[in-house]
Amino acid sequence: MSSTSDEHHVEAESVEEERQQEQVPQQGLVAKKLSWHKLRRYDSFDVESRRIPGLHGHASKNQDWSVILHLAFQSIGVIYGDIGTSPLYVYSSTFASGEIKHTNDILGVLSLIFYTLTLIPLIKYVLIVLRATDNGEGGTFALYSLVCRYAKVGLTPNEQAEDKEVSNFQLELPNDRLKRASRIKTKLENSRFAKYFLLLATMLGTSMVIGDGVLTPCISVLSAVGGIKEAKPDMSQDMIVWISVGILICLFMVQRFGTDKVGYSFAPIICVWFAMIGGIGVYNFIKFDPSVVKALNPKYIVDYFKRNKKDAWISLGGAVLAITGTEALFADVGHFSVKSVQISMCCVTYPALVLAYTGQASFLRKNTDLVSNTFYESIPHGLYWPMFVVAVAASIIASQAMISGTFSIIQQSLSLGCFPRVKVSHTSTKYEGQVYVPEVNYLLMLACIGVTLGFRSTVKIGNAYGIAVVFVMTLTSSFIVLIMIMIWKTNLLLVVAYVTIISTVEFVYLSSVLYKFDQGGYLPLAFASVLMFIMFVWNYVYKRKYYYEMEHKISPEKVKEIANDSNFSRIPGLAMFYSELVHGIPPIFKHYMTNVPALHSVLVFVSIKSLPISKVPVEERFLFRRIEPRELNIFRCVARYGYTDVRNEEELFERKLVEKLKEFIKEEFFLTIVNLITHRDGEHVEDGMVTDNQIHHVEDQTKQLGEDHDQEQKRNEVLNREIDAVDNAWHAGVVHLIGENEVTASKDSGIVKRILIDYVYSFMKRNLRQSDKVFDIPRKRMLKVGMTYEL
Template identity: 35%
Template sequence: MSTHSPAQTAVPVLALAALGIVYGDIGTSPLYAMKEVFAGNHPIPLTDDNVLGSLSAFFWALIVVVSLKYVMIITRADNRGEGGIMALIALALHDAQGNPRRLKIISIIGILGAAMFYGDGMITPAISVLSAVEGLEIIAPDLHPFIIPVTLLVLVALFAMQKRGTARVGGMFGPVMIVWFATLAGLGLYNIADNPHVLLALNPLYALGFIFANKAMALVAMGSVVLAVTGAEALYADMGHFGRKPIQLAWYGLVLPALVLNYFGQGALILANPEAVSNPFYLSAPGWALVPLVVLATAATIIASQAVISGAFSISRQAMQLGFMPRMEIQHTSEKEQGQIYLPAVNWGLLLAVAILVLGFKSSNNLAAAYGIAVTGDMVITSLLATVVVAKVWGWGWNKAIALFAAFLSVELVFLAANILKIPDGGWFPLVAGAAVFVLMTTWKRGRQLLNDRLQGEAIHLDAFIDALLAGMPTRVPGTAVFMNADPNGVPHALMHNLMHNKVLHERVVLVSVQVYDVPYVPEIDRVEVHKLKGDFYRVIVQYGFKDEPDIPAALSLCAEAGLAVEMMDTSFFLGRETLIPRLGSEMALWREKLFVAMFRNAGSATAFFKIPSNRVVELGTQIVL
């Protein structure tokens, strides 16, 4: 996925690329959304009014939630061109500086949104690929036993392919999705021609009439209608790769018309042939087209899943930079594109969750029950965070912002209520998965804060320390010593331990502090600040955005202009290695302390994360009681 400025490439080309990455998820919803209303776990009676009412609800959900909220409004809430829940958190947090209570509330809401994203990310590949492969049963009922094995095979191949990067297959995404959306539109027109009566459902009165005439039944149906808007988060999350205009062009020019035509075509088919309700997507195609349609649908669902997996990699890296997750191994799959990354731990963790879902739920009908709640939870959280951004960052004021998002929340909260009904049928899974991610992220954030407080409590002020050294200087040895230092004004533990045990000091001592700002990228010209201190000590502050790649040797090479030339072969990096000991009566519950200690022990090494040459590193251990 590209991080180049959208201005560098023509809008239509970017719109084509956006079709696969951004609209894969929402574009594969016709495989299961309509079927779920009339043949799911909670089917509603198949009548003319119910079909027109649910079609109208599908259409207006796409208009209100996707077109108005996401495409027109939320995509304007960019953090220097970047979108997604982490960018929204950063914008909201930026305004809340100096207000600890609001900072805490926004952080918790944001972490909850990120946790829901992971819940959604587990279900999307499972339901998309499974619903596509279920077409085998339509081709020949005898193929039913092969559905689960083929689905698992496709998913394992997809996740195994991640370490090679998406660049090779990325070029095929757009063209395949153009064929997919053209096919959706063609199938829709083919069936609408036989029953144009369904076009009456474009009138919103049919949706309102359906909701008010059958309140309980309509609420159940809304739990399935929300499946039509799953994937709306992706067009905001991936905005940084394409820009607003290409995303809008792709949506209004192709995706929205194709989806509406297909849903209305499925409605027309069901009214003409009620038996087709068992799988209205595949049965809307003529018999000769079934085999190529199953192949095309499988390709489209692989692309939809790829977008979610890439999104999980991206959000994980941002969460690491913002201090919500422990360090993990990050591999780059492209020399040219900074955004193309691979996180083995996230990849295999997702595959395990997806495989468990497929084996546990066994059909797209059962998975649809698990799907909606993570998506609607994410939408509600996005609306809440966006209200803060619109009120404070855009300067609209609370009244206008609340009035605007109250309209969207009134729709989304109905969807959320409808999905709460599905908790016993499978909706519990994303809630459990999201709660687990939420506990891990909040434990890590709180644990790091606790650890920093302990280290700060024992810290010595740097200026006083240097003055004391100058009064009785230890033996100086040739070379440069680099100490990583969280607090720019404190003395690193590793420096104290080195002096205590080795009784020497290098002729040049560089104290490096890394600061991550709530912007996606920091320009290279602002990357480093160099401060020369007494006694050949230097303080270097390295500044990154939450999507930048930390690279300490590269940052140090930029210090030469400020009079600090660092020769790598003459430099040793000293890192502290803390061993944490949990204790009763701490500010954190003992079970969370033990969880934090386990996460801390298994976190990726600072050496790899900061790209420090491992043969230049000296680690000095210390024990800290939490």
């Protein structure tokens, strides 16, 4: 059970050398030259934390312009593939009947597209929503994490005072605390309904974006491949569908290699795409009808609705496709920077799209009968084949961006305890955000093939696509309004203006896309319902398990009683006992000791915990506390991760934990000395805090050798023995003890609870990855401990 690999022995030898170098000399505290300022406090699990000077969140990245422009260029290939390929199908989806009743209807639709592009992607996302990044990370989870950090709305009771000390945990808040913000914060914290509502809204937004990841490849590839009919009119729709399916299969099969392998080709292709659609737009604008510039007057939108009434309202479901993929602008900002995304949107994407739609409108003014295939019909004859090739490449890139985004979202859901365990792999050593989830990849592939074969046309897929897009946007707006009032404390008039203009536009669009529910619009809602059900069940049981462990946790007194048992024995080695419980020792430990009355020479209870922030710096990952008595060498450890951190990273978890454990032992030892000296001289160290005056006082005392040298030497020997004990245990071998908890509904449970726990949750748990696979724990050094919880 304590056997280790050769690689582990090599690591142990290197750490032994480090230990010898770090070992405390016997010449006294002065020779050690301690940095007392590092000894601010214990890493306490129970004492109320105080804010540490020098920590600052939201440290802005002071990048020079060359870096910003480089990131802006890269972002074009990753973020804008989806919204950039919208000109392939917007006009054909808006005029779904294939008939334009009045030529001025084209001006109305162009005006509608122009103001939608301006209001939503440009004003809402670029100018407002990008301010709400969570330490540079975007997306629904980023917004939820901001709310969770400002108000205690999390449903799992694993908050710790020390979490607020993580460097990027704090929010930048104005000094003035408005009563309105305080009232809303209090209501959120006191309302269980509000807490569930926020979590379910986050799940819904997440599910809709995953649905978007299914529909984007279908509609983009099918639209691009369908353009071949222009050159080959005799090609059947069946052939186009099967070619699209073939491309989709190839696209998903190469996902395991990671987007980094082809990442550098993305931006140039999309740049060429934008240049071509913008240039063709200018050509068509000049050649056919420059008077479409009149569409800048929003009066044409009013006239369009007056003429077409209900049909105009229904056609909004097609016009909204002009802003598909806008959410990616916010969700993927973490891979770049806010400034780079703002530059690429304002200088490249927005102008190219406006020119493309304007050119197509000019073309349609003279060719109203060609609206069903506007994009390819409007291309000058000599540019058809180059444009076809670039269109197919751009559609694949658009699909890639949403697929990669789906993997990131699944990773975030896992961190919140809202998704069954799946394997998350890094595909790039350069870019942290590029991950691959095998199970989800193949499920997405099957879903895409099913949608493509089932719907067969971009019009029906567009109906489904619109619902997914607008739902996510309205949820984002809801979170932004909450953040504006509660965290930013924005002027109430500006909040009202946001709701009146932008939120109203989005709700009008939402009402239109929901009208087409029975024409394909049910698809994203069906996807979202299934995903939300899975996420809800997993999260429900996850919380119930945590509450069970909280109620049945082992007290430190009970641990001491177990350790003092005469039948109890110690064996060499270091044991890491994993559990999800942060506040105490899990009940499974007692179950283990009852059946195996032996304990390793050093035992660390490791709790894996997710914080409502994007990343936790490696140096701030671990929190430790000793379980008395000292001679037991039992510690509690919380390993903290952000929702974009990958837990099976190649950072040598064991080695890092042991290093930080030894640091904790040293700091605890020297802080004890500080307590003794300051207490001896009539001072008081409050809650583990050491003031600057006390630090200077201790330095003076040690310089004056106020303590007996032999006593100090004995203390150093005690410290060295404790560090030696940890090193020797690690050399003897590391064992990973994993608590595998089987759950069952209690006898008095109702039928619904029994179905959710005994059947649905158990089915998911059996058919998905276990803890050892998720955390990449070596099988040769792993021991599973089973116990049944009645929830």
